[in-house]
Amino acid sequence: MTTQPYTVPDVSVIVITYNDAARLPRAVRSVLGQTLKNLEVIIVDDCSGDDTPAVAKALTEEDGRVRYLRLPANSGGCGAPRNTGMDASRSPFLMFLDSDDELPRHACKSLLLEAEATGADFVMGTVERVDEATGAVTLWYPQLFAERRVVDGIRAEPELLFNCLATNKLYRRTFLDVTGIRFPEDIHHEDIVWSTELFCRSKLFAVVPWPVYRWLLAATPATRSISSRRHELENVRQRVAAAVLSDRALANTHSLDLKEDKDFRFLSHDLRLYLGDLPQRDPAWISDFADIVIPYVDTLEPAAIERLTRAERVCLQLVRERRGAEAALAAVELGGRHSVPPRAVTADGDRVFWGTVPPQDERARSELDVTELRLAEQPLSGALLRHELIDLQASRDRIRLRLRTYDPGRVLDGRTLTAWLRVGGRKRTITSIPVQMAPVVIESLEEREKKSPRGLEGQWEPEEPERTRIPRMTGGPPEGTGILEGTVTISLPELEWPDNAVRPQAVMISLQEGERGNLRPLLAVPGFSFTSVGTVGSGRLVLEASADLPFRLMARRLGPAAKRRFPSVPELWRGLLADLATPRNLGRFYRLVSMTVPVSRNLVLFESAEGTGYTGNPRYVHEELQRRATGLRAVWSHADVPERFPEDVGLVRRDTFRYAWTLARAGHWVDSHNLPYCYRKRGSTRYLQTWHGQVLKKMGLDEPRHRTQPALARKYAEAVARWDALLTPGPDFLRDFAEASGFRGELIHAGYPRTDVLVRHMEPAQRERARQVREFFEIPAGKRVILYAPTYRDNRRFSGDSIRLDLPALAGALPPDWVILVRAHPYDRFTVPDPLGWLVRDASAFPEVNDLMLASDVLVTDYSSIMFDYACLGRPILYYVDDYERYASAQRGICFDLAEVAPGPLLREPGELAEALERLTEITERYRRRYAEFRDRWCGLDDGQASGRVVDAFFPEVMR
Amino acid sequence: MRSRDVFFLSTDGDSMGGSQRVIHTLAQGLGSRGHRVTLISINPSRQPQTYVADPVYRHATLYDTPAPEPAARSLPWRRGRQRRSPEEVAAAKRKLLRLTDRIDVGHGGHGGHGGYMVIASPWAAHWIADLPMPHIAKIGQYHQSYTEAVDSPNLKLIKKHYAHLDKALFLCDDYAASFTAHRLANCGTMLNPVSVFPEEAAPLRNPRIVSAGRLVRVKRIDLLIDAFAAAAPAVAEPWELHVIGDGPLRAALEAQAAQTGLGDRIVFRGQVENVEAEYLDASIVTLSSDFEGWGLVLAEGAACGLPAVACDASAGVRTLVEDGDNGILAEPGDTGSFAAALERLMSDAELRRRMGARGRERMRRYRLPRVLERWEALFDELDR
Numbered sequence A: 001m002t003t004q005p006y007t008v009p010d011v012s013v014i015v016i017t018y019n020d021a022a023r024l025p026r027a028v029r030s031v032l033g034q035t036l037k038n039l040e041v042i043i044v045d046d047c048s049g050d051d052t053p054a055v056a057k058a059l060t061e062e063d064g065r066v067r068y069l070r071l072p073a074n075s076g077g078c079g080a081p082r083n084t085g086m087d088a089s090r091s092p093f094l095m096f097l098d099s100d101d102e103l104p105r106h107a108c109k110s111l112l113l114e115a116e117a118t119g120a121d122f123v124m125g126t127v128e129r130v131d132e133a134t135g136a137v138t139l140w141y142p143q144l145f146a147e148r149r150v151v152d153g154i155r156a157e158p159e160l161l162f163n164c165l166a167t168n169k170l171y172r173r174t175f176l177d178v179t180g181i182r183f184p185e186d187i188h189h190e191d192i193v194w195s196t197e198l199f200c201r202s203k204l205f206a207v208v209p210w211p212v213y214r215w216l217l218a219a220t221p222a223t224r225s226i227s228s229r230r231h232e233l234e235n236v237r238q239r240v241a242a243a244v245l246s247d248r249a250l251a252n253t254h255s256l257d258l259k260e261d262k263d264f265r266f267l268s269h270d271l272r273l274y275l276g277d278l279p280q281r282d283p284a285w286i287s288d289f290a291d292i293v294i295p296y297v298d299t300l301e302p303a304a305i306e307r308l309t310r311a312e313r314v315c316l317q318l319v320r321e322r323r324g325a326e327a328a329l330a331a332v333e334l335g336g337r338h339s340v341p342p343r344a345v346t347a348d349g350d351r352v353f354w355g356t357v358p359p360q361d362e363r364a365r366s367e368l369d370v371t372e373l374r375l376a377e378q379p380l381s382g383a384l385l386r387h388e389l390i391d392l393q394a395s396r397d398r399i400r401l402r403l404r405t406y407d408p409g410r411v412l413d414g415r416t417l418t419a420w421l422r423v424g425g426r427k428r429t430i431t432s433i434p435v436q437m438a439p440v441v442i443e444s445l446e447e448r449e450k451k452s453p454r455g456l457e458g459q460w461e462p463e464e465p466e467r468t469r470i471p472r473m474t475g476g477p478p479e480g481t482g483i484l485e486g487t488v489t490i491s492l493p494e495l496e497w498p499d500n501a502v503r504p505q506a507v508m509i510s511l512q513e514g515e516r517g518n519l520r521p522l523l524a525v526p527g528f529s530f531t532s533v534g535t536v537g538s539g540r541l542v543l544e545a546s547a548d549l550p551f552r553l554m555a556r557r558l559g560p561a562a563k564r565r566f567p568s569v570p571e572l573w574r575g576l577l578a579d580l581a582t583p584r585n586l587g588r589f590y591r592l593v594s595m596t597v598p599v600s601r602n603l604v605l606f607e608s609a610e611g612t613g614y615t616g617n618p619r620y621v622h623e624e625l626q627r628r629a630t631g632l633r634a635v636w637s638h639a640d641v642p643e644r645f646p647e648d649v650g651l652v653r654r655d656t657f658r659y660a661w662t663l664a665r666a667g668h669w670v671d672s673h674n675l676p677y678c679y680r681k682r683g684s685t686r687y688l689q690t691w692h693g694q695v696l697k698k699m700g701l702d703e704p705r706h707r708t709q710p711a712l713a714r715k716y717a718e719a720v721a722r723w724d725a726l727l728t729p730g731p732d733f734l735r736d737f738a739e740a741s742g743f744r745g746e747l748i749h750a751g752y753p754r755t756d757v758l759v760r761h762m763e764p765a766q767r768e769r770a771r772q773v774r775e776f777f778e779i780p781a782g783k784r785v786i787l788y789a790p791t792y793r794d795n796r797r798f799s800g801d802s803i804r805l806d807l808p809a810l811a812g813a814l815p816p817d818w819v820i821l822v823r824a825h826p827y828d829r830f831t832v833p834d835p836l837g838w839l840v841r842d843a844s845a846f847p848e849v850n851d852l853m854l855a856s857d858v859l860v861t862d863y864s865s866i867m868f869d870y871a872c873l874g875r876p877i878l879y880y881v882d883d884y885e886r887y888a889s890a891q892r893g894i895c896f897d898l899a900e901v902a903p904g905p906l907l908r909e910p911g912e913l914a915e916a917l918e919r920l921t922e923i924t925e926r927y928r929r930r931y932a933e934f935r936d937r938w939c940g941l942d943d944g945q946a947s948g949r950v951v952d953a954f955f956p957e958v959m960r
Numbered sequence B: 001m002r003s004r005d006v007f008f009l010s011t012d013g014d015s016m017g018g019s020q021r022v023i024h025t026l027a028q029g030l031g032s033r034g035h036r037v038t039l040i041s042i043n044p045s046r047q048p049q050t051y052v053a054d055p056v057y058r059h060a061t062l063y064d065t066p067a068p069e070p071a072a073r074s075l076p077w078r079r080g081r082q083r084r085s086p087e088e089v090a091a092a093k094r095k096l097l098r099l100t101d102r103i104d105v106g107h108g109g110h111g112g113h114g115g116y117m118v119i120a121s122p123w124a125a126h127w128i129a130d131l132p133m134p135h136i137a138k139i140g141q142y143h144q145s146y147t148e149a150v151d152s153p154n155l156k157l158i159k160k161h162y163a164h165l166d167k168a169l170f171l172c173d174d175y176a177a178s179f180t181a182h183r184l185a186n187c188g189t190m191l192n193p194v195s196v197f198p199e200e201a202a203p204l205r206n207p208r209i210v211s212a213g214r215l216v217r218v219k220r221i222d223l224l225i226d227a228f229a230a231a232a233p234a235v236a237e238p239w240e241l242h243v244i245g246d247g248p249l250r251a252a253l254e255a256q257a258a259q260t261g262l263g264d265r266i267v268f269r270g271q272v273e274n275v276e277a278e279y280l281d282a283s284i285v286t287l288s289s290d291f292e293g294w295g296l297v298l299a300e301g302a303a304c305g306l307p308a309v310a311c312d313a314s315a316g317v318r319t320l321v322e323d324g325d326n327g328i329l330a331e332p333g334d335t336g337s338f339a340a341a342l343e344r345l346m347s348d349a350e351l352r353r354r355m356g357a358r359g360r361e362r363m364r365r366y367r368l369p370r371v372l373e374r375w376e377a378l379f380d381e382l383d384r
Helices: A024-032 A052-062 A079-088 A107-118 A158-162 A173-179 A190-201 A233-252 A256-280 A283-297 A302-306 A310-320 A324-330 A362-367 A445-451 A569-580 A583-596 A616-627 A657-665 A704-708 A710-720 A731-739 A753-759 A764-776 A807-813 A849-855 A866-873 A884-889 A910-918 A920-926 A928-938 A946-954 B018-032 B086-101 B122-127 B146-150 B154-164 B173-180 B221-234 B250-259 B275-281 B296-303 B315-320 B335-346 B349-366 B368-383
Strands: A011-017 A039-045 A066-070 A093-098 A122-131 A137-140 A149-151 A169-172 A205-217 A345-348 A351-354 A386-395 A398-406 A418-424 A429-439 A441-444 A466-469 A483-491 A505-513 A516-524 A541-545 A553-557 A600-607 A633-638 A650-653 A666-671 A686-689 A725-728 A746-749 A784-789 A818-822 A840-842 A858-861 A877-880 B005-010 B036-041 B058-061 B115-119 B136-141 B167-170 B187-189 B208-212 B240-244 B266-270 B284-287 B308-311 B327-330
Touching: A011 A024, A011 A079, A011 A107, A024 A039, A024 A052, A024 A093, A039 A052, A039 A079, A052 A066, A066 A079, A079 A093, A093 A107, A093 A173, A107 A122, A107 A169, A107 A205, A158 A190, A158 A256, A169 A173, A190 A233, A190 A256, A205 B173, A233 A256, A233 A283, A256 A283, A256 A302, A256 A310, A256 A324, A283 A310, A283 A324, A310 A324, A310 A362, A351 A362, A398 A429, A418 A483, A429 A505, A516 A553, A583 A657, A600 A616, A600 A657, A616 A633, A616 A666, A616 A753, A616 A946, A633 A657, A650 A657, A657 A666, A686 A946, A704 A710, A725 A731, A725 A946, A731 A928, A746 A946, A753 A764, A753 A849, A753 A866, A753 A946, A764 A849, A784 A849, A807 A910, A849 A866, A858 A866, A866 A877, A866 A928, A877 A910, A910 A920, A920 A928, B005 B018, B005 B086, B018 B036, B018 B368, B036 B086, B122 B136, B122 B154, B136 B154, B136 B368, B146 B154, B146 B173, B154 B167, B167 B173, B167 B368, B173 B187, B173 B315, B208 B221, B208 B275, B208 B296, B221 B240, B221 B250, B221 B335, B240 B275, B250 B266, B275 B296, B284 B296, B284 B335, B296 B308, B296 B315, B296 B349, B308 B315, B308 B335, B327 B335, B335 B349, B349 B368
Parallel strands: A011 A039, A011 A093, A039 A066, A122 A205, A386 A516, A600 A633, A600 A666, A633 A650, A666 A686, A686 A725, A725 A746, A784 A818, A784 A858, A818 A840, A858 A877, B005 B036, B005 B115, B036 B058, B115 B136, B136 B167, B167 B187, B208 B240, B208 B284, B240 B266, B284 B308, B308 B327
Antiparallel strands: A093 A169, A122 A137, A122 A169, A149 A205, A345 A351, A386 A398, A398 A483, A418 A429, A418 A505, A429 A483, A441 A466, A505 A516, A505 A553, A541 A553
């Protein structure tokens, strides 16, 4: 389709190119295919030597909207071609595109409409980065563009200085003309200078959240553009030159008040790119690099340096001190989620510094201070360990790895540990191989010479710079040295690798001490070359660097699995049954059994929290039945987690045919969540619905989804109709749940069995449970425990969004004697952020939440029903509800106003929470009356004897 | 003004429903303004409605038989739902291509499209996702609220399909902004036309409150009855509450009304022929739903010059009723504040008159000619 040029195009897109004839048509066609038709494309060719002229000519003939300009001589940068294009354009709006990238289809139209609607000088949007090899899409600094907005000048949002690209914007022509902004022509990184001036001169610009530029990352390094040539020192010089020009732009536009923000941008974006590469550079390069950047860095605002992360500050200081090898070590995990500690630290008073050399001056003291990692205060789960891969040998069917683990905090000393090399994500383990690890002593050449003069013992190799030895045994467990070494052999023929694990998998080291563990990544040492193992394992297993963190080790399987053994008949049978176990088939099987097989009156099926554990009301009903030694036989349903149940209870795995069989045979069901809808209960089975908490949020037929989707509501009503008896803990529950669920059967007003142990928390058995929890989580004596247990957010399940507390901020504000147990809702996830292991423990997987409550001193929650149980303990409850309005309205809605009834204060800032904890006695006093009213209203029936009443009511045949 | 080819595509365009009414109203309106309009329903309806007596638009269905219904659940081994055969699907898709293919491409000059297809739901967009129609500008419309999209498969479908259409349209700016926050680049707002707009506003002389809608749980007529019972005794005039519509809860609600002691003043009218006349006979319109994406009742009531009392159920409701301007908003589910709002309006004729006039003013931009102009402006925007 040919389209004739319009008289005045709405937008000119200036496509600059140099020796890129192969990709130019892709870029130009992405503009011609825009939803905006009334535009022009100006190809500016920086005097290419390839067949760009012919390709461009063809494009102009293909579509009349394309124009082609060619510079008489190569300019070597992007500035001159872009300026030429600007001069040639005829439109009221301009955009820039590089010939190796693309514009998303709506980019021009959506930016144009936004510019027209807002009157902004320019509009900028999100950049998509597409890895051409894998097709994976990531967004560039997405948080900058998260909201659609109009900004009254850069001072309103100085962090937007990070958007230093010229390409993700649409410019108003008159604004560029009036201000006279042009690209500098004699340097690379011209867009940094351009953007700085742009931001300083504009009084009104707009931001949109959608992608307006597609940045394509070429698969092969040979085709990488200027921005990817960071290994060249000339590139570093250009970057600094651009920063100097930006400073001049600030001065010229009377914007020196923005200098600190601009300096922070330089340090944390521009310089940071090079720091991240340091592990790939040799010390000589790093020394030259320091000569270029440090003189400039030393002119920057000290406040900007203080805004960097601790790891970045350490790295920069090591560069400054020309400690190249150590800088490379420090840079290994910049930008990663983990805090990777130094190999060793130096203590001086109460401060701890990076490395074995004490800091030489005041600046070094402030920059190399790693006290905040609290290396020695970490429990095993939070221990900051540095696992390095030091040697790798591959043969045809075997890979042998040697690892060294640095434990600068000496957390591992005196523990009996097992170690595993674990391949897989945090949730899923692909394979786990034992590692033999033992403490070692590393002796440098000098130390060895001191001990035994060279040549005397003969076996020392003087050329070896260092040598490890196993410390002398003195009986008992080996003494800790802060360094461990181990070897692990991966036998490829025995390696199990599921067919669906196609992505590269993280290689981690897992250390276990009983149930406690530590899981951290395995890193390559700087200079380690992965090319030597590229084809290891005859095409079966590849160990390689991670794509975004080049010193994380990843494993990937290439080609088919080693040998496909034909499965045995039982395996085939199990596989077939698993495939057939769809809800519909299970439902049919259940009905078939209930039509033909009589019910077994003394069989009780228990299920709690969808089979995820031995907990909740069903557990305490079960234990009451056990106490009475009835003839009833109990079977517990489990969702593939048998290890969470005591050994003496019968188990059946959920969603299997055996489960359907057990359900059909059982005379009683006791459950807390509503059993799968596919089982339409037979008449002779009695179903006790205990439910799993009192209600704050709207439930049952009152939930928006049930109101808007009648089919869903009908299914729900059918499922509720199965319940024969419903446990009610109080009058509010009756109204907000029993009625809202449309339940019509027998109500058992008994209180909650699960609160019995909480009411009776002073009894020795309960105190013992609390002690065990403290021991398990390594909570030092004298520390007090916050249990933080928020509920999940609808539509944001498993996003981590329910953990609203800003833990790093809280760490700074909290009085020193607190430890936080975080209990994420089963529908959400949580991991302890580094280095906060000393303060925070992840208790999400702990089997019994009652025990956590017993071990805690105060509860922090939001809208979770845990508040009603916790009130039985009588200990203080604080609410952290920074999203209260949103939850109450946009979320599913709540049944009563928390602010009116809460037995503790509603807090919205980490600072407020810290203050409340400081004045806990005062708050307890202030809320005494409210707390009592709350208990009366919601815990009125909870007197520690509820289990007995429930059993009396639901199992009348059972003797007391 | 140039004449255009416009297609309305919906999965079920002839059944009873609010969005169907809107589509037919728009088709007739655009047809009357000289555009060549075709209304395409993917499935024929089991109970087709007649929305427009003398259509000036073409009308087509793609399948020959209505959508299969879920089979009765009598036997456990019966298949739950019959599906259409692949041949049937292919034939229907070919039919759609034929219908849209007769278009004179390039008609109307530079950048013009061969036609404009208004897709009424994410499911319809899903159905045509694999059909090549490069000459047609495609506009996805979503007739529900953002919350409803989040609670259903629609959010995923919108992100998957509407993102690639030329425009995605939502009922109010607030909903459009919520989808934009998902990084969709092409969101906009299109108002639904209000077909009721009498020459003369309601005289507001009868002491009568009107409510219209199906008698189902979500509409919370129970709350309305309680609120009315609480407010009525405090006002001197003998106000009546007229509940229009039918539904499964009718008997229960009638019993509840009888218990209030105001049984004769709460009138259940069932289905009525002429809703407009009911609005004109009343003085206050109410919407007591916990949940409502937009609220056609409020729009029609305001167009007739009635002040409103409504639960602040969504951004859609807030675009129709501004608290204190053309009505009073109550907390959703809160009988007390609803009763207080009713009482305030019932006891103040001057306030009713002022708010009623403001409501009618507010509804002017929802009048059909204005909405049709917005559609034509949208077609112009797509042509740029």
